[in-house]
Amino acid sequence: MATKDMNLKGTTHVNIRKTRQMRATARYLSIAAALLLASVGVQGSESATSSTSPATVVQETQATGSATENNAAVADADAAIGLANKTTGSEVSELVREVAHNRISINIVWTLLAGFLVMFMQAGFALIETGMCRAKNAAHVMAMNFLIYPLGMLGFWICGFAIMFGGYGSNPSPIGWQPPLGHSLALLNSEHGIHLGGKFFGLCGGTGFFLNPAVFSTAVFCFFLFQMVFMDTAATIPTGAMSERWRFKNFILYGFWIGMLPYALFGNWVWGGGWLARLGENFGLGHGHVDFAGSSVVHLCGGMIALVGACVLGPRYGKYAPDGSPRPIPGHNVVYVILGTFILAFGWFGFNSGSSLSGTEHRIAIVAVNTMLASAAATFASCLVLYWKIGRPEPSLLCNGMLAGLVAITAPCAFVTPAAAIVIGAVAGTIVIMSVLLFDTKFRIDDPVGAISVHAVNGAWGALSVGLFANGSFGAGWNGVHKLFKDGVVQTLFNDGTVATIAKYKALLAAGWHDEGITGAFGKLFGAHFNDWSQLGAQLTGTLTCIIFVGTFALLWFKLSKLIVPMRPNVEEELQGLDIPEMGAEAYPDYQLTDKSSPL
Amino acid sequence: MKIVVAYIQPQRLQAVKKELFLRQVYKISVSNAVGCGQQKGYTETYRGTISEVNLRPKMRLEIAVNDNFVAPTIEAIITGARTGKIGDGKIFVTNLEECIRIRTGETGSEAIG
Numbered sequence: 264m265a266t267k268d269m270n271l272k273g274t275t276h277v278n279i280r281k282t283r284q285m286r287a288t289a290r291y292l293s294i295a296a297a298l299l300l301a302s303v304g305v306q307g308s309e310s311a312t313s314s315t316s317p318a319t320v321v322q323e324t325q326a327t328g329s330a331t332e333n334n335a336a337v338a339d340a341d342a343a344i345g346l347a348n349k350t351t352g353s354e355v356s357e358l359v360r361e362v363a364h365n366r367i368s369i370n371i372v373w374t375l376l377a378g379f380l381v382m383f384m385q386a387g388f389a390l391i392e393t394g395m396c397r398a399k400n401a402a403h404v405m406a407m408n409f410l411i412y413p414l415g416m417l418g419f420w421i422c423g424f425a426i427m428f429g430g431y432g433s434n435p436s437p438i439g440w441q442p443p444l445g446h447s448l449a450l451l452n453s454e455h456g457i458h459l460g461g462k463f464f465g466l467c468g469g470t471g472f473f474l475n476p477a478v479f480s481t482a483v484f485c486f487f488l489f490q491m492v493f494m495d496t497a498a499t500i501p502t503g504a505m506s507e508r509w510r511f512k513n514f515i516l517y518g519f520w521i522g523m524l525p526y527a528l529f530g531n532w533v534w535g536g537g538w539l540a541r542l543g544e545n546f547g548l549g550h551g552h553v554d555f556a557g558s559s560v561v562h563l564c565g566g567m568i569a570l571v572g573a574c575v576l577g578p579r580y581g582k583y584a585p586d587g588s589p590r591p592i593p594g595h596n597v598v599y600v601i602l603g604t605f606i607l608a609f610g611w612f613g614f615n616s617g618s619s620l621s622g623t624e625h626r627i628a629i630v631a632v633n634t635m636l637a638s639a640a641a642t643f644a645s646c647l648v649l650y651w652k653i654g655r656p657e658p659s660l661l662c663n664g665m666l667a668g669l670v671a672i673t674a675p676c677a678f679v680t681p682a683a684a685i686v687i688g689a690v691a692g693t694i695v696i697m698s699v700l701l702f703d704t705k706f707r708i709d710d711p712v713g714a715i716s717v718h719a720v721n722g723a724w725g726a727l728s729v730g731l732f733a734n735g736s737f738g739a740g741w742n743g744v745h746k747l748f749k750d751g752v753v754q755t756l757f758n759d760g761t762v763a764t765i766a767k768y769k770a771l772l773a774a775g776w777h778d779e780g781i782t783g784a785f786g787k788l789f790g791a792h793f794n795d796w797s798q799l800g801a802q803l804t805g806t807l808t809c810i811i812f813v814g815t816f817a818l819l820w821f822k823l824s825k826l827i828v829p830m831r832p833n834v835e836e837e838l839q840g841l842d843i844p845e846m847g848a849e850a851y852p853d854y855q856l857t858d859k860s861s862p863l
Numbered sequence: 864m865k866i867v868v869a870y871i872q873p874q875r876l877q878a879v880k881k882e883l884f885l886r887q888v889y890k891i892s893v894s895n896a897v898g899c900g901q902q903k904g905y906t907e908t909y910r911g912t913i914s915e916v917n918l919r920p921k922m923r924l925e926i927a928v929n930d931n932f933v934a935p936t937i938e939a940i941i942t943g944a945r946t947g948k949i950g951d952g953k954i955f956v957t958n959l960e961e962c963i964r965i966r967t968g969e970t971g972s973e974a975i976g
Contacts, residue, residue, distance in 0.1 A: 591913070657909070703910065703911060713910070
């Protein structure tokens, strides 16, 4: 519109201007109608991932010169242009380009902003973990939370990103889907894996090492930033469970490998088009393992490393009495803990809503509301459980309660109703408290901040809850699996990119079949058309895979890293506090130790 | 010359100060202290684990007085600090051999007053 108005400024005669304006308006209306028609043809139903726009295709294919995976979408876009050309003439391509450019711009701005919010979560983690540790270790815990950011980022830049998303562009995707950040994501085009019995099992990606010039594009860089801060979130979880007794040099080794391997590999299997994403395609398990923002990919992964790390390190000196009963080791600053929790809850809006990678995907409003509802339900549930089990609502455990709810809603946030979000949150708030008590007293795994209970236990719960409560309103065609429903019958159509499949898909939609999103085992309770137990199977497979794979990997690594650099400081250093022996500086030089800070 | 050392509940400090000032005892030093007596500590929970806390926070008062001020000082501390419950604290009185004011070099009773 802007360019048109500027052209008109040269005209002096009022009547002529008016006529031209009217003519221009009419043109835009007809173009809009043509685009709308075309996009309905592509999408078929409201619930399909709405990043679809023929305009997007035009702009991006011209910009990158690379053909898209999805021939049909291109054909549809061509049809749209043809339609538009007939009605409006040559200006249309300029307009289409403008519209498409704006759409991508909005998505990129949204994804970057959300990524900045997630980056700020590092501050939240640092405050929570430090607040729950003793003053004599504060500089050490803070420094770990600080250094994990650059270390993890470098590891992710070296090979983590390439392993995780090197094959992102060749993912199975819904019919008519367009990459929201632009088609240059197709530069990430090589997924390595094995073929077994005609089925492909993706194992790791293979493009984008060191963000080399071959992937130099705004879409890939925006994607890198967003995924980098996610990786750092996972990386900073174990520093909490392993704090107050971890040699800094050993931690530095860890900081590199976490972003390079275990996180990237498991992430590839779920988000990068690997074998867990293809469970639906290969074995008919729902839409494959679905995780909207990372309950399993980020939190269960980080939580499993935390669990294994805490086991390998052993409890802090004095944590358990000779008879095995646990001793409390109070943290030194509840104020930090609560402030940190608020920062995390704020950053989580970016974490969950940003995972749409699209500011033009209106689902982000539902995602944000589900996120905050689950956190509220979890906090209140944990408060009640604390009154019941302990008698008073200990603030640091209340904070664990809120974080548990946030972790649990991370995977299902886009797929469930608010009622389900409340249920998921309430369950999370309950099990996190029980789990903290259980790990402390029964398993005797010393976790100063509750990271295992918050991230591992509730990460698993969140991933499973998708398979229980998802109600089919979002995620149609995810991982290429279309579940079509009509009159009590469900049939599955896999998007293999062929013209025949797409024609069949369109015919089915025209015949009144409804394209269903992710549906859980109890989806009907929340408004789905049917219950899909196979989705729960996919979620269970993904969750167990994460527990076994990441757990084993972390165990082997920690055992190996012990041989390179010792993992634990000696007893004297630990009792003195790690600030001076490890960091050479005290967080609080004027702080006086009391008997609370070194139980014996 | 005597030195009066008293351990009191932290929350009674204001009341004790007021009583001392009423009796014209203005020169005191106060420090934080932890300790245990008949209360034998208390239990506290942290993240679900119960702990016995033996050392409770207290206030330690040190007041150097001339002999004629010993009785009013003790009276003031008792008036201000007594609640009648376990944990009110204790007063110790000992002889003070010498006292020197650094600024002027005065000694003995003059230095205290």
